[in-house]
Ligand SMILES: Nc1ncnc2c1ncn2[C@@H]1O[C@H](COP(=O)(O)OP(=O)(O)OP(=O)(O)O)[C@@H](O)[C@H]1O
């Protein structure tokens with residue numbers, strides 16, 4: 141597990157609107173190499189919108205989005221993905237009428253510097269429950285299996301930075317544990333992750349740092365240990 | 381209505397063979413146009429009313445290429461490739477501006493294009509009917525099966541069109557390109573977030589649809605008379621096919637097209653004055669029994 145000060149993905153002072161209503165206010169988040177950063181906040185705080193802004197799906201009106209030092213705000217999602225960003229949406233969005241393996245193959249691409257580490261074989265080795273399901277339609281999988289698949293599909297694109305939107309949401313405790321183990325494995329491989337979560341406890345053994353968002357504004361930024369010890373911030377901004 | 385004529389045809393092998401052959405030709409040429417309409421709608425959510433005009437352009441491009449080269453293969457490819465390129469320009473210049481627009485807006489854009497293209501055809505190739513003529517390679521004695529006469533060119537058309545249908549099916553179901561196209565039809569923003577340029581996917585589907593319509597025009601040219609407006613009836617039939625087969629389904633387009641072809645060819649015997657109406661009756665029956673079409677998904 142190597143971490144450096146090199147910035148992998150960041151937003152700088154972004155404002156995001158849906159129609160005329162402003163959702164994000166001057167949001168800055170930065171994730172450095174090898175870090176797993178938790179983005180915590182209640183329902184509707186703006187976590188998903190922050191991730192979508194980085195991925196190009198909810199382009200910011202003002203402010204900057206940087207991936208590996210390249211300014212990519214308001215560029216289309218495929219440009220941002222090719223610059224090294226992987227996005228795993230909260231509602232999973234597997235392609236339901238494609239098989240598990242075809243879902244993985246659609247995600248296949250090289251990383252921004254020609255990286256081609258991930259293959260279908262390596263995904264099955266890391267997520268063994270997918271292999272026996274490879275010919276099944278993704279729409280027929282359980283929620284946990286779909287979550288594994290959508291993470292695997294994004295990894296197939298060899299991203300340098302990974303956005304994960306509430307991967308544990310709505311899943312049975314035993315599946316949540318498996319997802320936690322997977323995230324630790326990715327962290328140990330040196331993948332840089334921005335993990336949106338409502339549940340701080342899920343992030344404890346996974347994330348090193350935490351950013352807290354509330355009503356579209358960043359209200360806390362420190363190590364996850366500091367957040368764990370800060371009863372005031374937890375009581376005010378997190379649903380525990 | 382002449383049901384006795386229809387009945388006597390159905391018990392006469394030579395009549396069945398002749399009518400089935402001509403029904404297959406109508407149906408398979410229609411399929412090449414309808415498959416493009418269906419794919420373009422399935423992926424781009426745009427109803428390309430101008431697709432019949434693409435078929436017409438394919439026939440005229442093939443006509444000119446045949447005049448210049450005397451080679452029918454070159455003529456058909458010129459129809460396909462010429463219309464594919466035309467489709468690319470058309471999509472970038474016009475259709476890409478009406479993505480997500482109400483269908484009435486799409487209709488207006490396409491209808492305008494049809495009027496302009498029909499007039500351009502009259503200006504360039506003249507207002508009179510043109511006859512392509514039967515390429516010399518096919519000027520041979522026809523095959524005779526059980527007394528039914530089948531011209532060599534008809535057999536050629538059936539084999540080539542079926543081969544194209546098979547290749548198209550493989551392209552869409554088995555290749556990575558086809559997988560991406562089907563995924564983009566369902567969830568384009570997720571496809572884009574995985575690093576795939578959906579604009580290029582959209583344009584390529586339009587080009588593919590244009591290529592097929594252009595091939596259809598070139599293949600049909602020796603057995604149809606060329607005239608401005610020759611795309612009108614085939615586009616209406618294409619819509620009937622997509623309703624029968626289910627929007628966005630290539631297999632549905634094939635089955636729907638062949639059904640329409642057979643209804644037309646046997647209908648001319650049993651219902652000589654009501655052949656067009658029969659297609660609509662068939663469509664209505666399918667709509668009542670399975671509103672999403674034979675191969676369509678979901679309820680309505
Ligand atoms: N498409 C949209 N149009 C309008 N408002 C939206 C849209 N999507 C989200 N919002 C609003 O933006 C705010 C932030 O939503 P967001 O999805 O970013 O929250 P979140 O922190 O991810 O919440 P959750 O934990 O429930 O997923 C909410 O008030 C939400 O109602």
Ligand SMILES: [Mg+2]
Pocket residue numbers: 187188189230305306
């Ligand atoms: Mg959310």
